[in-house]
Amino acid sequence: MQLKQLTELLLLSRIAGNPDTEFTGVETDSRKVRPGDLFICITGHRTDGHAYAAQAEQQGASAIVAEKPLQTSLPVLYVPDSRFAMALIATAFYRNPSLEMKVIGITGTNGKTTTTYILEKILRDHHFRTGLMGTIAMKIGDQEYEVKNTTQEALELQRHFREMRNVGTDYCVMEVSSHALEQGRVRGCRFRTAIFTNLSQDHLDYHLTMANYKAAKGLLFSRMGNTFDPAFPQFAVLNADDPASDTYRRHTSAQVITYGIDNPADVWASDIRITAQGTSFRMRTFAGELDLKLKLIGKFSVYNVLAASAAALAEGVPLSRIQSSLEEMTGVSGRFEAVYEGQPFLVIVDYAHTPDSLENVLATIREFAEGKVITLFGCGGDRDRSKRPIMGKIAGNYSDYVIVTSDNPRTEDPEAILRDIEPGVREAGLEPDRYELLADRKAAIQKAVALASPKDVVLIAGKGHETYQEIGVTRYDFDDRLVAKNAIRSLGH
Numbered sequence: 001m002q003l004k005q006l007t008e009l010l011l012l013s014r015i016a017g018n019p020d021t022e023f024t025g026v027e028t029d030s031r032k033v034r035p036g037d038l039f040i041c042i043t044g045h046r047t048d049g050h051a052y053a054a055q056a057e058q059q060g061a062s063a064i065v066a067e068k069p070l071q072t073s074l075p076v077l078y079v080p081d082s083r084f085a086m087a088l089i090a091t092a093f094y095r096n097p098s099l100e101m102k103v104i105g106i107t108g109t110n111g112k113t114t115t116t117y118i119l120e121k122i123l124r125d126h127h128f129r130t131g132l133m134g135t136i137a138m139k140i141g142d143q144e145y146e147v148k149n150t151t152q153e154a155l156e157l158q159r160h161f162r163e164m165r166n167v168g169t170d171y172c173v174m175e176v177s178s179h180a181l182e183q184g185r186v187r188g189c190r191f192r193t194a195i196f197t198n199l200s201q202d203h204l205d206y207h208l209t210m211a212n213y214k215a216a217k218g219l220l221f222s223r224m225g226n227t228f229d230p231a232f233p234q235f236a237v238l239n240a241d242d243p244a245s246d247t248y249r250r251h252t253s254a255q256v257i258t259y260g261i262d263n264p265a266d267v268w269a270s271d272i273r274i275t276a277q278g279t280s281f282r283m284r285t286f287a288g289e290l291d292l293k294l295k296l297i298g299k300f301s302v303y304n305v306l307a308a309s310a311a312a313l314a315e316g317v318p319l320s321r322i323q324s325s326l327e328e329m330t331g332v333s334g335r336f337e338a339v340y341e342g343q344p345f346l347v348i349v350d351y352a353h354t355p356d357s358l359e360n361v362l363a364t365i366r367e368f369a370e371g372k373v374i375t376l377f378g379c380g381g382d383r384d385r386s387k388r389p390i391m392g393k394i395a396g397n398y399s400d401y402v403i404v405t406s407d408n409p410r411t412e413d414p415e416a417i418l419r420d421i422e423p424g425v426r427e428a429g430l431e432p433d434r435y436e437l438l439a440d441r442k443a444a445i446q447k448a449v450a451l452a453s454p455k456d457v458v459l460i461a462g463k464g465h466e467t468y469q470e471i472g473v474t475r476y477d478f479d480d481r482l483v484a485k486n487a488i489r490s491l492g493h
């Protein structure tokens with residue numbers, strides 16, 4: 001591609017240098033620049049990409065995109081907004097791959113990853129070729145890749161969409177985080193369907209207010225369906241039990257399909273029964289009704305199943321196929337995952353790291369727990385601090401014993417995070433004989449299983465599938481499931 005082709009795309013851009021300059025790749029990280037690349041300088045939250053233009057030049061970049069004046073001998077395309085330009089350039093460079101498939105985006109505070117996996121399974125079982133992007137991993141064809149972010153930057157996103165198309169992907173099911181929407185990571189991406197799971201408190205460190213956070217999620221819906229293409233209907237799948245859906249419904253031109261439990265909806269669940277083994281319920285849909293027996297556990301799982309089913313029905317997947325896929329589904333890594341080493345009590349590892357998810361998981365456990373409920377959790381450092389005492393109170397309200405421990409403390413003092421959580425536990429009425437603060441997560445897990453008696457339930461919350469713990473700026477190997485297994489074994493069960 002030539003630099004001058006970009007000026008045709010970006011009205012207010014201006015070239016300093018040779019407009020015929022060719023580039024053969026696009027990169028935003030100077031460390032990854034290869035000869036011939038176009039390096040785009042992004043003004044970031046931690047550092048400024050403009051400071052790395054010289055490194056990009058040394059590594060053989062052929063041209064640069066910048067939003068601030070630069071001293072360089074390379075040709076520069078000056079643009080008003082580098083991030084915006086990056087999304088547009090990436091989309092053009094990879095030849096608009098989202099137009100060649102059906103991308104289904106899932107947003108909401110909790111349940112995105114789980115809903116993504118459920119929907120991907122339904123579509124794959126129906127013989128569509130699927131790709132997936134989200135917190136745990138990215139899947140392209142049969143290959144699975146590690147990811148840094150839940151939703152990738154526009155440049156990586158477009159590159160990976162193209163790779164998906166290269167292996168014939170029909171559907172990409174992806175999580176769309178509020179950070180991604182706010183930063184425009186999905187600009188240039190055409191969605192077939194947007195799914196909303198729910199809205200509750202999280203990420204106030206970034207969005208500052210719930211109104212901003214709600215508005216960020218709303219961008220997924222407001223950017224959809226504004227032109228009607230009969231060959232490409234677009235759908236917004238909204239949670240009828242979450243008040244934010246009213247706003248999103250008004251902001252989208254896509255066809256709305258609702259799902260819910262407490263309010264009437266197009267895809268609706270009733271007669272829900274929850275046990276430690278699974279959940280059964282009746283699902284009524286615009287395409288018929290069925291009775292489901294799931295291995296997934298909890299009312300929150302029913303919501304995820306309804307959302308995925310609504311999106312699958314919109315794609316014409318028959319109900320009978322949806323039923324078999326759902327009933328086979330065993331669960332998602334680190335989401336309500338049981339750890340069993342022959343012990344006479346239950347140990348559950350779950351990714352609940354928000355007040356709402358912790359409450360849902362604990363309410364579910366309370367539905368079937370026959371013995372005590374022992375909860376171990378913490379809160380991530382360098383993240384929303386205001387959720388800490390709230391989560392402490394929830395843990396206190398639902399548990400017989402609480403161990404407050406470290407999650408990923410990152411650059412914060414681990415003990416200080418624990419002290420932020422403690423007032424919530426106290427507010428729930430727990431005295432020091434019913435809770436403790438123990439920053440070392442491994443010791444805390446050992447303590448939690450040692451305290452358990454037959455029929456008790458131990459919940460290890462917050463880190464789910466994560467295989468590391470981030471302390472300071474270092475990531476140490478750490479997997480709640482392995483640590484719990486070893487702890488149970490050492491008890492001699």
Ligand SMILES: CC(=O)N[C@H]1[C@@H](OP(=O)(O)OP(=O)(O)OC[C@H]2O[C@@H](n3ccc(=O)[nH]c3=O)[C@H](O)[C@@H]2O)O[C@H](CO)[C@@H](O)[C@@H]1O[C@H](C)C(=O)N[C@@H](C)C(=O)N[C@H](CCC(=O)O)C(=O)O
Nearest residue numbers: 028029030042044045046047049052149150151153177179
């Ligand atoms: C606050 C935030 O969202 N930061 C994201 C953002 O980073 P940034 O733009 O601020 O980048 P920066 O580190 O300041 O660097 C600026 C520029 O300099 C470049 N650079 C930097 C160093 C260098 O040596 N050379 C160089 O060229 C960088 O490549 C970048 O282009 O853009 C990066 C690329 O997309 C992201 O990886 C990064 O996510 C960080 C790691 C992060 O922790 N993000 C979290 C908060 C997040 O986004 N979470 C959501 C999920 C939340 C949820 O679902 O619960 C997510 O989608 O992952």
Ligand SMILES: Nc1ncnc2c1ncn2[C@@H]1O[C@H](COP(=O)(O)OP(=O)(O)OP(=O)(O)O)[C@@H](O)[C@H]1O
Nearest residue numbers: 109110111112113114135300303335350351352357
């Ligand atoms: N529909 C739901 N409503 C409320 N809580 C849920 C729901 N689904 C899952 N959860 C809880 O939230 C936790 C995280 O679920 P999941 O990973 O699917 O969410 P996510 O939205 O992808 O999270 P993240 O923002 O970290 O990517 C689960 O371990 C469970 O405790």
Ligand SMILES: N[C@H](CCC[C@H](N)C(=O)O)C(=O)O
Nearest residue numbers: 353379380383407408462463
């Ligand atoms: N996507 C979420 C994950 C949080 C997981 C939790 N274990 C933590 O580290 O806070 C975030 O980046 O805020």
Ligand SMILES: [Mg+2]
Nearest residue numbers: 112113135175
């Ligand atoms: Mg996720």
